[in-house]
Amino acid sequence: MYIKLTSFFKNYKYFLLYSALTPVICMALIYTVRKYPRIGQLYASYIFPIFPNTLGRLFSPLPFSVMEIGLYTISFFIIIALLIILLSIFHKKARKKLLLYVPRMVITTLCFCSTIFLMITLSCSINYSRDGIAKDINIVPGMASHDNLVDLCLLLINDITSLDSGSTEIKAINTASLQNDTKQAMMTLGKKYPSLKGYYPNPKPVIMSSWMSDIDLTGLFSPYTIEANYNNDVVDYIKPYTICHELAHLRGYICEDDAGFIAYLACSHANSRQMRYSGTMNALSFVLNALQEDSSPEEFQQILNQIPEKALIDLEKNQDYWQGHEGTISRISEAANDTYLKANAQAGGTKSYGRMVDLLLAYYGLNSQSV
Ligand SMILES: [Zn+2]
DSSP states (O other): OHHHHHHHHHHTTTHHHHHHHHHHHHHHHHHHHHOHHHHHIIIIIITTHHHHHIIHHTTTSSSOOHHHHHHHHHHHHHHHHHHHHHHHOOOHHHHHHHHHHHHHHHHHHHHHHHHHHHHHHHHHHGGGSSSSSHHHHOOOOOOOEEHHHHHHHHHHHHHHHHHHHSSSSOOOHHHHHHHHHHHHHHHHHHHHHHGOOOOOOOOOEETTTTHHTTTOSSEETTTTTTTTEEOOOTTOOOHHHHHHHHHTTTTTTHHHHHHHHHHHHHHHHHHHHHHHHHHHHHHHHHHHHHHTTTSHHHHHHHTTTTTTTTHHHHHHHHHHHHHHHHTOOOOOHHHHHGGGGGGGGOOOOEEEOOOOHHHHHHHHTSSTTTO
16 A cells, blocks of 8 residues: 555655645735735736737637537536446446546546636636726715615616617617627727727527526636636627627726626727617616615605606516526616615715725715816
8 A cells, every 4th residue: 555655646746746736836926916916916917918829819810609519528428437437346346447537536536627717717716806996096985875876776777768869779789799898898898998909709608597697696706717607598699798898807907896797897898889878777786776775665666657658568588587597686676676675765975885886986986086
């Protein structure tokens, strides 16, 4: 046994060294950027872009999500391997043969886990220490009043009303335009805000999108393949906003609210009405959620009454969609259905309404710290 263990360490010393040292180095990197956020900011600005420029460019031309196909392939091999192990246990000859492969299986698993941890560290964890989008575009989120929140809600409803009042109906964007328009929207925003400038790979629709809905996901940034994956099964107005959100992660903005706010900015600066509609509708969902908890049922209903009919139908479609996927939580359905918090309506004072809403309030100069 001792000899076998010694030869295992000798034969696989470099692999063992890699799988043992990688997590230690990752933890040291995460600790360093948490302690010195300036290093995190430098990393996000100068080192992280290497990944979208290499891996992102490599996988971008493929019409499918490499992460999705990779996930199915790995799952398939794991199932096959487990079956072989299970069957081998009951046959003496096969069991002996299997034992010969155990060291290789152990080392492959260890190296695989370390590589996954390394990729997550380099593509996600370190970027949590970078400056947020607020600092990068010079806005200061802070406390806001109930009236500020109502004003923001009415402003977004007004934007939707103007978009809806055009001569042509706002129709769904086809897949090719959706991918081009979202990339274009992010590139246009990059011209205004330098931290968003750079290469954007093609967004990828997930084949088993309906499975994503079952786990309440509209999009997924893959830190292993640097891809922006999106759920193609959801209601149309959700898609452009979701793709821009995932593309924002690809520029190193890993915090959800930062990515959401960037997605709103990208959509609202876009030429296409569908894009602007998507951004505003999704932003409105966040604001309605905050407002519902901060207003009386009558006041909330009065504001809901001002939403144009098409938008209400879309909000309902979205609500129905998520209700069809049991166990999922729809942001809109929460806003429309939950009423118990209304009893605690607050009219006065200033407070935070959640990071995404705070960013929107600051952007429109609707908080106490705005000039
Ligand atoms: Zn996200």
